[in-house]
Amino acid sequence: MRKEGIKSGKVILYFLLIVFCALTISPLLIVLSSSLRVPENMQSPLILFNQFSLQSYIEAFQKMNFPTEFLNSLVTTTGSIILVVLLATMAAYPISRIKSRLSKGLYYFFIAGLIIPAQMVIVPIAQTFGNMNIPNTRFTPMIMFITCSLPFSTFLYAGFMKSVPVEIEESAYLDGANLWMRFSKIVFPLLKPATISVVITQAMWIWNDYFFPMVFVSKSAQYSLPIGMIQFMGDRENPAQWNILFASCILCALPMIIAFAVLQKQFINGIAAGAVKG
Amino acid sequence: MEMQKLRRRRLKGSPIFPKKMYAFVIPAFILFLTFWIFPVFQLFYYSFTNFNGINYHFDFIGFKNYFTLFHQGTLINSIKNTLIYTVLIVVGSNVLGLAVAMALNMKLKGKTFFRTCTFLPALFSAIVVGFIWSYVYMPDKGMIASLLELIGMDGSRFNVLGDFTWALYAIAAVEIWKSFGTTMIIYLAGLQTVDESLLEAGKIDGCTEWQLIRKIKLPLISSTITINVVLSVIAGLKAFDYAFIMTNGGPGKATNTLMYTIYKIAFNEQMMGKASAFSVVSFIVIILITISMLIFMNKREVEL
Numbered sequence: 001m002r003k004e005g006i007k008s009g010k011v012i013l014y015f016l017l018i019v020f021c022a023l024t025i026s027p028l029l030i031v032l033s034s035s036l037r038v039p040e041n042m043q044s045p046l047i048l049f050n051q052f053s054l055q056s057y058i059e060a061f062q063k064m065n066f067p068t069e070f071l072n073s074l075v076t077t078t079g080s081i082i083l084v085v086l087l088a089t090m091a092a093y094p095i096s097r098i099k100s101r102l103s104k105g106l107y108y109f110f111i112a113g114l115i116i117p118a119q120m121v122i123v124p125i126a127q128t129f130g131n132m133n134i135p136n137t138r139f140t141p142m143i144m145f146i147t148c149s150l151p152f153s154t155f156l157y158a159g160f161m162k163s164v165p166v167e168i169e170e171s172a173y174l175d176g177a178n179l180w181m182r183f184s185k186i187v188f189p190l191l192k193p194a195t196i197s198v199v200i201t202q203a204m205w206i207w208n209d210y211f212f213p214m215v216f217v218s219k220s221a222q223y224s225l226p227i228g229m230i231q232f233m234g235d236r237e238n239p240a241q242w243n244i245l246f247a248s249c250i251l252c253a254l255p256m257i258i259a260f261a262v263l264q265k266q267f268i269n270g271i272a273a274g275a276v277k278g
Numbered sequence: 279m280e281m282q283k284l285r286r287r288r289l290k291g292s293p294i295f296p297k298k299m300y301a302f303v304i305p306a307f308i309l310f311l312t313f314w315i316f317p318v319f320q321l322f323y324y325s326f327t328n329f330n331g332i333n334y335h336f337d338f339i340g341f342k343n344y345f346t347l348f349h350q351g352t353l354i355n356s357i358k359n360t361l362i363y364t365v366l367i368v369v370g371s372n373v374l375g376l377a378v379a380m381a382l383n384m385k386l387k388g389k390t391f392f393r394t395c396t397f398l399p400a401l402f403s404a405i406v407v408g409f410i411w412s413y414v415y416m417p418d419k420g421m422i423a424s425l426l427e428l429i430g431m432d433g434s435r436f437n438v439l440g441d442f443t444w445a446l447y448a449i450a451a452v453e454i455w456k457s458f459g460t461t462m463i464i465y466l467a468g469l470q471t472v473d474e475s476l477l478e479a480g481k482i483d484g485c486t487e488w489q490l491i492r493k494i495k496l497p498l499i500s501s502t503i504t505i506n507v508v509l510s511v512i513a514g515l516k517a518f519d520y521a522f523i524m525t526n527g528g529p530g531k532a533t534n535t536l537m538y539t540i541y542k543i544a545f546n547e548q549m550m551g552k553a554s555a556f557s558v559v560s561f562i563v564i565i566l567i568t569i570s571m572l573i574f575m576n577k578r579e580v581e582l
Contacts, residue, residue: 024398044424123331143313219521
C-alpha cells in the first residue's frame, strides 16, 4: 500500500516538475525557435521550430559586430577576474591570519560595500574619474568591476583561509620561506575551491553587466556584448525585427551558455560554496 | 623585563604573521576606498548643492533638495515600490527555489536536466532578459497575449506593463524568473547536508511529510535560508534593471524604484544635487532595512 502511495507521489512530482520546467524555459524556447527563422518569416513565434535557417544569425552577427564585442567582453572579464583574485586573496590573507581589531575593522569595511548599489554612487564615481583624468575606453569599466567584486571575494577568501592550517605555514617559516613565498606557494594553491567560486560568480555578473560599460564606454567599437544589445532597444516593439533581435539575444548569451555546458559542475559547486561559506 | 619583552612582541605581532602583512591589504583598500566608499561621502556633500554635473560653480542650497523630494512625493513612491518589489523577490525566489530544491533532493531521474532548466535564465544578461520579457508581455502579439488568444480569450486587452497596478508585479516576476535558479542551487547544497538518519528516525516516529519538512529539514537549513533571504533582500533593494529596460519607471510612476529614480534624476534631468539627496535618503533606507533584517534573522535562526 505504502509503496504504491510513494510511486503515485513520484509520478505527480515528475509531472509538476516537467510542467514547471516547461513554463520556465518556454520564453527561451520561443526565442530560440524564432531566431532560427529567416528575418522575413513573420509567422507567430508560438509555432515552434518550423524553419531552420541561420540567416537571422548572420544579420545579427554583423549588426552587433560580434567578434569585436566578444573580444571586448572577453578581455575585460578575464582581466578583471585575474586582478580580483589577486587583490582579494592578498587582502584576505592578513585579515584572516592576524587576530586584531584592525583585521575585524577591515573585514567589516569590505563587507559593508555589498549593500551599496552601483546606481546610487555612479555620479560621484564619474566625477572622481573625471578629476583623475581617466579616459573612457573599453578598459575603464574594469576599475569598477574589480572594485565591486572585492567585498564578496575578500569575504569568501577570508572565510576559506581560516580552514588552511596555520601549522603548514609555521613549518615553512622555519624552513626560511618569506611572507610572499608562503602566500603564493602554500596558501594560494590551497584556496582553489574559493577561487573557483569567485571566478564563476564574479565572471557571471561582470560578463553580463551593462551598467558600467553604459556609463564609462563612449565609442561603439569598444562596446562589450551586453551593452551592444542596447542598439536593439527599439526593435523589441517591432515584430518585423524579432527574428534578428532574438538571434542577437542568443548570440549574446551563447558564450555563457557554452561555458556553463562545459563547466557545469564548477558552476553549481562554485555558486553553492560561495553562499554556504559566506 | 619579562613584561617589556612580551609587550614588544605583541606590538610587532607574531614572528610568523608580523604586522607588516597588512601591506597586502593596501591595493584592495585604496581601490575600494577611492571608488566605492569615498563616493558615498561625496553624495552627502553634493546633496546640499545645486550641482548639475557640468558646471563646477555650484551653490550650497542647504536642505532644499530634500524638501523638494518630499514635496513631490517621488521619494515616498519610490520607497514604497522598492519595498513591494523586494518583498515579492524575497518570497518568490525563496519559495520557488526551496520547493524545486526539495523536489530535486529526492532520488529522481533527470535531476541534472531539471536543474539546468531552472538555472538557465541566470546565465542571461539582464538586458537580454529584459528584451525577451518585453516580448512575452507585449500586448496583442506577445507570448502571453497570443496564448490567451489561443485559448479563446481576448489577448488584445492584455497589457500588463501598461497597467498601473500590475506593472510592478510583472517586472518583479521577471527578476524572480532570472534569480530563483541560483537560490535553488544554494538550497540544494544546504539540503544535501541534512543527515538522512534524522529523517529516517522521524519517519519511524510516524511524522507526516509536512512535519518532516517543518520540524527537521527547515530548522537544519536555517543558515541557508538566512543567506538566501539576505541575498534576495540586497538584490531587491538594488532593483534597477527591469524598470530601466522594460518600463522606464512607467506607467506614470508605477515602477519607479529607488535606483531607477536616482538614475533618471541624474542622467535625464541632469540634476546631480537632487539625485545625491535622493541617494542619501535611499542609502539610509537601505542601511536601516539591512540592519533590522540581520537582527531579525539572527534571532530567528536561534529560535528555529
